[in-house]
Amino acid sequence: MDHFIYRNGILHAEDVALPDIAAAVGTPFYVYSAATLTRHFRVFDEALEGMDHLVCYAMKANSNLAVLKLLADQGAGMDVVSSGEYLRAKAVGVPGDKIVFSGVGKTREEMELVIKGGIRQFNVESEPELYLLSKVASELGATVPITVRVNPDVDAKTHAKIATGKSENKFGIPIAKARAVYAEAAKLPGIEVVGIDVHIGSQLTDLTPYRTAFEKVKELTLELRADGHDIRRLDLGGGLGIPYERSNEAPPLPMEYGQVVRETVGDLGCEIEIEPGRLIAGNAGLMVSSVIYRKNGEGRDFLILDAAMNDLIRPAMYEAHHDIVPVIEPLAAAEQTPVDIVGPVCESGDTFAKQRNLPHMGDGDLIAFRSAGAYGAVMASEYNSRPLIPEVLVMGDQFAVIRARPTFEEMLNRDKIPEWLQN
Numbered sequence: 001m002d003h004f005i006y007r008n009g010i011l012h013a014e015d016v017a018l019p020d021i022a023a024a025v026g027t028p029f030y031v032y033s034a035a036t037l038t039r040h041f042r043v044f045d046e047a048l049e050g051m052d053h054l055v056c057y058a059m060k061a062n063s064n065l066a067v068l069k070l071l072a073d074q075g076a077g078m079d080v081v082s083s084g085e086y087l088r089a090k091a092v093g094v095p096g097d098k099i100v101f102s103g104v105g106k107t108r109e110e111m112e113l114v115i116k117g118g119i120r121q122f123n124v125e126s127e128p129e130l131y132l133l134s135k136v137a138s139e140l141g142a143t144v145p146i147t148v149r150v151n152p153d154v155d156a157k158t159h160a161k162i163a164t165g166k167s168e169n170k171f172g173i174p175i176a177k178a179r180a181v182y183a184e185a186a187k188l189p190g191i192e193v194v195g196i197d198v199h200i201g202s203q204l205t206d207l208t209p210y211r212t213a214f215e216k217v218k219e220l221t222l223e224l225r226a227d228g229h230d231i232r233r234l235d236l237g238g239g240l241g242i243p244y245e246r247s248n249e250a251p252p253l254p255m256e257y258g259q260v261v262r263e264t265v266g267d268l269g270c271e272i273e274i275e276p277g278r279l280i281a282g283n284a285g286l287m288v289s290s291v292i293y294r295k296n297g298e299g300r301d302f303l304i305l306d307a308a309m310n311d312l313i314r315p316a317m318y319e320a321h322h323d324i325v326p327v328i329e330p331l332a333a334a335e336q337t338p339v340d341i342v343g344p345v346c347e348s349g350d351t352f353a354k355q356r357n358l359p360h361m362g363d364g365d366l367i368a369f370r371s372a373g374a375y376g377a378v379m380a381s382e383y384n385s386r387p388l389i390p391e392v393l394v395m396g397d398q399f400a401v402i403r404a405r406p407t408f409e410e411m412l413n414r415d416k417i418p419e420w421l422q423n
């Protein structure tokens, strides 16, 4: 569910008409609904009710400080993967003991920053990382709580670029090797083993891979406890999918996911952490763009937009589908014809959708991409020297720019011409 609906024939974000935002900030822009964000967080929180738990928002999905503040105010913890993300969590007041640190390539500098600033746990992904962490922690006179991320070799049945739980992926430690790695970890100074971590992929639309992975985690918990480790925390990762194509997709609900958690690992007496990103932010955001030209090509029409692959890369990168709708509601009887929806960037990959049925749209019309709140703005670039597009947050009838479009002057000033090139 989200709060983007047509009212009086105009698409709104909560109580704000999108053309009003377009008039104020120009297109293209991202717009997020505060009510949707908080609702999605609460749905996860409620799904784990009755179990000791913490929902750690995976901020890689959308790390705008305003979004983080909104979720932190609801009590969210954060899952971070870099110093930058850690500092964002801190900037909105999330205490270290609600931040988990994930990622396969944590550097010494990142370890130092995070240990000094306070951390709930490191999710360790390899033996070399474990040794370095032990060294860095010892040097700082600290003992850091860790889980080891295990790779359960489960097929998440999602896009190859976002599947992480197969043995061929770079993530985690093979579950078969886990006991040996935990034995090693227990001996190391500066390290305190507290639990197990698993994350098998993103945009999962079936609960079966979760069930399989969590059952393996349960088995491992019992084995590790028998080996003498105090396993008291399970980080089950994120990955629950959202309906990108509303007409024919209905992924499982957080409630049903919570039920799988309960049925598999609910009786272990462990504190449960989850790291959802997409489900919290995805359907809480739109990207709004304008049609620059409608071009009649050979046998097909193109809508050339002012947004491009650099603003929303998911279609180009993952062949991802986003529902695309006119901001002015078409009449029910309006004829739909297929068009290719493209951006102005100089490569054919800059295509958002091919032969998508849409009512007639022409130059200057506003168009909205649904489900763009996660992995949209955060993956944007300035390719073709196109400024990063602004982000807007709506709450009720108010809206605010939460990241402004840079000026061309700001963009150009970031580059420096060396003295020896100046004449």
Ligand code: LLP
Residues within 6 Å of the ligand: 058, 060, 061, 079, 102, 103, 162, 199, 201, 202, 203, 237, 238, 239, 240, 275, 276, 277, 278, 279, 314, 318, 374, 375
């Ligand atoms: N935890 C870990 C360790 C992760 O690697 C990820 C996502 C998450 C949690 C959050 O997963 P979510 O709940 O958002 O599915 N850019 C891609 C998605 C990459 C996901 C990477 N890891 C996309 O646009 O589809």
